[in-house]
Amino acid sequence: MAEPHGIEIKNLYKIFGPDGASMVERVINGMSKQELNEKHNHVLGLNDINISMPGGKITVVMGLSGSGKSTLIRHINRLIDPTAGEVLYGEQDVCKMSTSELREFRRHRTAMVFQKFALLPHRTVMQNTVYGLEIQGISGKKAEAKAAQWISRVGLDGFEDNYPNQLSGGMQQRVGLARALTNDADILLMDEAFSALDPLIRMDMQTVLLDLQQELHKTIVFITHDLDEALRLGDKIAILRDGAVIQQGSGQEIVLRPADEYISNFVQEVNRGRVILVDTVMDRGEVAETDMVLQQGILLEEAAKQFAESGHAIANVVDKSGKPLGSLSMQQAISAMVTPNSH
């Protein structure tokens, strides 16, 4: 399967207000969000966003409410028009598409899952799931067969003829996911898709998503305000504040090298054992006198578990072929899992 295109967001600005376009210049010259609001009555939604979202990977955009994350995801399928900038999918600039090109792009290239599910209340689970295909002009048996497969894949067998409000929140969002997957689009946009669910169900849905991604390799853009969720799902994470990206990188990079105090406050509460890999902490190139080995690329938490089970105090980290890459002591593993007092 060919790897889908990534999404490149370049110099994207969104300024809400009657005359946003003429305000871009002022923002580029350094006018703050507050000043823009007070002096010109325009709201700065997104400020010079540059993110490259790799194809076939999960990119998480994280931020608190009001940070512009929901605005950002709506630029990818242009539910919101940008004030300036580019959103590139392959060679195409989503921002320059005509109405009909945009409609085709939305029908065939993107699918979206919403925080409040946004299912059609008058349609059954099956009728909701075929919605995307119906819009594309595919209907009847063929569409239903495809939909049935995804309904089953998200674990809703036997609920095809139920109406959405006969289902619990978690089940409704499974319908939302099935509806998006049935569309068979390369890009999956998830706008706080699991935020409205209670913690256990949220974990459950994250697992469903990760399992699906293992075989599907879609370009997923996932919006969340929950750092744990971001770290669990994201191959790449971008953190947004007041409409600007303040740091982007892998989960490990963000936890180990937070760009500023705002982020370091965030990452303090994170369970590092589930973010940091043994490769990062090990003494690279050293080989210890021990018969215990750890696979390259496992998390510290897993390593700690293996230390506890084996009773060894030091292990060699090896790659897939068994070649040693470095050594890791239990001491190192545990101290890396504990949040340091200062950054």
Next chain:
Amino acid sequence: MDWIEFPSLGRADLRDLRVAIDGSFREFTRAYGPALERIFEPLEDFLVWLETLLIQSPWPLVLIGLVGIVFLLSRSVKISLGATIALLLIGYFGMWEDTMRTIAVVTVCTMVAVVLGIPVGIAMARSDRMQSVVNPVLDLMQTMPSFVYLIPVVMIFGLGKVPGVIAVVIYAIPPMIRLTNLGIRLVDPDVLEAADAFGSSGRQKLLNVQLPLALPTIMAGINQCIMMSLAMVVVASMIGVKGLGQPVLQAINNQYFTMGVMNGLAIVAIAIIFDRATQAYGKRLQKHSEVVHG
């Protein structure tokens, strides 16, 4: 103390103004009356056909037909039984023919109101400018005493069925338009956004999302429309619409108390039948929202 006098138009000027307007309207009537009448001919033909069908067919067939429709709409034995008893009583008291005429007029008026009202309501929901234009017109239609617009209608069409239908439709269409507009505007914006995100065209959005979700409100509009048509049928009898309104008018003029009450009650009876049947139907449309996960 001249300034205390209200600066009104002189009596002669006022008379001239009235004469001028009336005169030009009369000319307009003479010039375009026949053409306008021709436009409405198919409507009249349909009304006459429906009326004849209801009156000429054997009454048991008509009764079964009407009760059948009530049952199909409401799926309720109770409402259907009530309708049967009411229609039998109406027939027993000798008001069958007038009732059939009234049902025919109300049916045609409601159909016209629905066919005209829903598109206008949709247009209003889609554009705020349209809404700001249509709203005052609806206010005018609802508050202008009906006798006032009977005058020009009668001047153009003379006495008869068509002017009656027009007068009733003018009176009954505003709730149809308003509730269609309201229903579409109340559709959850999140669901509309989802429809957009999947690439729906405007038409697909209207047919798949907006109209189905507005349908319960639109049904309430149809229900109101029927009720107002029935109320207007009595007034329309003044310009020659036959049916239950005419005996009521006669009873008013001659102080026939019993006759007035009986025909009045017949109108009430069919109003209740129509109301219960359409409401039950509207409720059935909302089946999906009743069963809540708990």
